[in-house]
Amino acid sequence: MKRKQMFITLLIMWITCAHFWGYTYAQEENILIQKDKDKIKVGDIIELKVTGKDLKAIAGGDISILYNPDYFEYVKDSFHLHLKEEAVMEFKKLSGVPSSFEDGPGSIKIGFGMKKNTLLLENDPVLGSFKLKAIKEGVGEIKIDEKAAFIEEKENTYSYVKASTSILTISILKKEEEEKDPCDFDGKDGVDLKDLIILSNHLDTNDSEYDLNQDGKVDTLDMVYLSRRIE
Ligand SMILES: [Ca+2]
Numbered sequence: 440m441k442r443k444q445m446f447i448t449l450l451i452m453w454i455t456c457a458h459f460w461g462y463t464y465a466q467e468e469n470i471l472i473q474k475d476k477d478k479i480k481v482g483d484i485i486e487l488k489v490t491g492k493d494l495k496a497i498a499g500g501d502i503s504i505l506y507n508p509d510y511f512e513y514v515k516d517s518f519h520l521h522l523k524e525e526a527v528m529e530f531k532k533l534s535g536v537p538s539s540f541e542d543g544p545g546s547i548k549i550g551f552g553m554k555k556n557t558l559l560l561e562n563d564p565v566l567g568s569f570k571l572k573a574i575k576e577g578v579g580e581i582k583i584d585e586k587a588a589f590i591e592e593k594e595n596t597y598s599y600v601k602a603s604t605s606i607l608t609i610s611i612l613k614k615e616e617e618e619k620d621p622c623d624f625d626g627k628d629g630v631d632l633k634d635l636i637i638l639s640n641h642l643d644t645n646d647s648e649y650d651l652n653q654d655g656k657v658d659t660l661d662m663v664y665l666s667r668r669i670e
């Protein structure tokens with residue numbers, strides 16, 4: 440009986456520890472996605488920078504960055520690997536590679552391997568950057584794929600190191616309606632002579648749209664009011 444109890448206690452301890460380490464591991468970020476703006480509006484373009492964090496002996500990577508295509512549109516050809524071209528093979532640039540190496544809807548792929556005789560990645564290298572255009576009001580999320588990994592090299596053996604980062608949320612505000620100038624009746628070319636002519640055709644009425652000084656009638660005062668605002 441005692442042995443059984445001890446076994447159960449050890450089992451519980453093991454599970455607790457495993458859970459604890461698993462949790463700590465998942466929290467440890469080794470990749471960062473940073474945005475260049477805190478607030479954006481629909482139609483704005485945001486630039487995102489992808490950086491490694493505390494990397495050690497990294498010889499490559501297979502990382503998909505995911506964004507919600509309801510909120511963001513990828514700015515075509517905006518992804519750039521920041522690692523020196525002569526030091527790295529960027530897999531999606533090779534012709535004839537399967538589509539799993541290419542960007543997909545809602546995903547940007549960073550697949551690379553360091554070339555022979557180049558230094559392995561250490562510390563906090565900038566890996567790349569890309570741009571997204573906000574297309575819908577709300578909160579958009581950018582994260583990395585669960586399977587994202589760096590590849591570590593140790594004495595000519597290669598192993599996956601899970602890449603992890605917290606989810607980046609971006610608030611997208613409604614596009615501000617441009618305030619219409621009350622003197623710009625036709626809504627084009629700002630306030631100009633054409634608007635004055637439109638106004639002149641409403642003289643001696645009480646149409647509030649043309650009563651610029653809001654005195655209840657459209658007359659010469661309104662003509663002068665508008666004249667003073669022609670650029
Ligand atoms: Ca106008």
Ligand SMILES: [Ca+2]
Nearest residue numbers: 650654656661
């Ligand atoms: Ca008036």
